[in-house]
Amino acid sequence: MSELFNLWKSGLQKTSKAAFGRISNILGATEITPDVWDELEALLLQSDVGVKAAGRILDQLKQVVGESGLTKKADLDVALTAILKSMLVLAPPDEAVNSKPKVILVVGVNGSGKTTTIGKLGSRYKAQGSTVVFGAADTFRAAASEQLMAWGARSGIEVIRGEPDSDAGAVAYNTVQYGAQKAADIVLVDTAGRLHTRFNLMEELKKVHRVLGKAMPGAPHQVLLVLDATTGQNAIQQAKVFKEAVSVNGVILTKLDSSAKGGVAFSIAEDLKLPILFAGLGEKAEDLVPFEPESFIESLLNQG
Ligand SMILES: Nc1nc2c(ncn2[C@@H]2O[C@H](COP(=O)(O)OP(=O)(O)O)[C@@H](O)[C@H]2O)c(=O)[nH]1
Numbered sequence: 001m002s003e004l005f006n007l008w009k010s011g012l013q014k015t016s017k018a019a020f021g022r023i024s025n026i027l028g029a030t031e032i033t034p035d036v037w038d039e040l041e042a043l044l045l046q047s048d049v050g051v052k053a054a055g056r057i058l059d060q061l062k063q064v065v066g067e068s069g070l071t072k073k074a075d076l077d078v079a080l081t082a083i084l085k086s087m088l089v090l091a092p093p094d095e096a097v098n099s100k101p102k103v104i105l106v107v108g109v110n111g112s113g114k115t116t117t118i119g120k121l122g123s124r125y126k127a128q129g130s131t132v133v134f135g136a137a138d139t140f141r142a143a144a145s146e147q148l149m150a151w152g153a154r155s156g157i158e159v160i161r162g163e164p165d166s167d168a169g170a171v172a173y174n175t176v177q178y179g180a181q182k183a184a185d186i187v188l189v190d191t192a193g194r195l196h197t198r199f200n201l202m203e204e205l206k207k208v209h210r211v212l213g214k215a216m217p218g219a220p221h222q223v224l225l226v227l228d229a230t231t232g233q234n235a236i237q238q239a240k241v242f243k244e245a246v247s248v249n250g251v252i253l254t255k256l257d258s259s260a261k262g263g264v265a266f267s268i269a270e271d272l273k274l275p276i277l278f279a280g281l282g283e284k285a286e287d288l289v290p291f292e293p294e295s296f297i298e299s300l301l302n303q304g
């Protein structure tokens with residue numbers, strides 16, 4: 001097994017143990033009775049797949065079983081794997097933007113893993129040979145810019161920041177200007193996840209979004225929403241609020257390694273219609289990996 005697949009497998013252990021790994025056992029019964037369907041639905045809901053996605057998975061599997069009369073466990077496993085995979089394969093956001101720098105705005109609630117994810121993404125892009133600049137536009141917490149500075153120092157990435165409590169828009173603007181001046185390839189802008197009210201937070205995000213466009217026409221080229229997998233279905237509720245405020249292009253699903261609710265990935269596809277671009281499988285830089293539906297699903301299903 002490859003090192004990367006091992007990372008997926010150990011990262012998804014909790015979600016698999018909580019539910020998915022048991023699906024195979026219940027499908028192993030000689031006959032699929034109504035009880036089996038109920039049990040399957042319960043297992044899916046237990047790992048936060050969400051009502052809508054769970055319903056779709058069951059409907060599709062019932063259809064396959066009805067049409068082809070599948071009863072063998074191995075065949076059912078294959079059918080289920082195909083259904084799950086088809087649900088997670090969503091078109092990635094348009095990457096045709098040939099902008100230099102490419103400006104990426106990162107949003108999400110406090111503690112979801114934004115700053116950490118930016119640090120990891122920066123180190124990944126840097127390793128690929130890109131020049132990266134970080135913008136510490138979470139001016140709400142002093143510790144946030146220090147945390148980003150630490151990631152920057154580790155990978156040799158410059159960080160633009162402002163005084164504590166200074167204007168987030170100004171920091172965002174300066175970061176893009178600096179990135180353009182340095183002919184950087186990628187600018188990653190961190191944001192606050194908590195202000196005094198949700199209304200204020202969303203207004204600030206809209207402003208940062210607007211200001212980025214003023215600093216550089218077309219920016220931000222991507223808005224990434226960071227969601228914490230341990231919060232399960234709550235993450236979906238948060239995501240809807242962010243989606244309303246700014247045009248989110250894709251999701252980064254963090255902390256899969258500490259979550260038993262990784263099934264939320266299906267809800268992100270079904271309820272939010274957003275592609276998952278990266279997965280957080282641990283705290284180290286190399287634990288952020290491009291999301292692979294195949295590895296994700298195999299890791300979920302194939303461990304007892
Ligand atoms: N286990 C694990 N921890 C993570 C992951 N991503 C972030 N974290 C941790 O989550 C906590 C909050 O992250 P932070 O980046 O400060 O969140 P922010 O408030 O959204 O910027 C930190 O302790 C991170 O180390 C992940 O994929 N796996």
Ligand SMILES: [Mg+2]
Nearest residue numbers: 114115138144
């Ligand atoms: Mg932060």
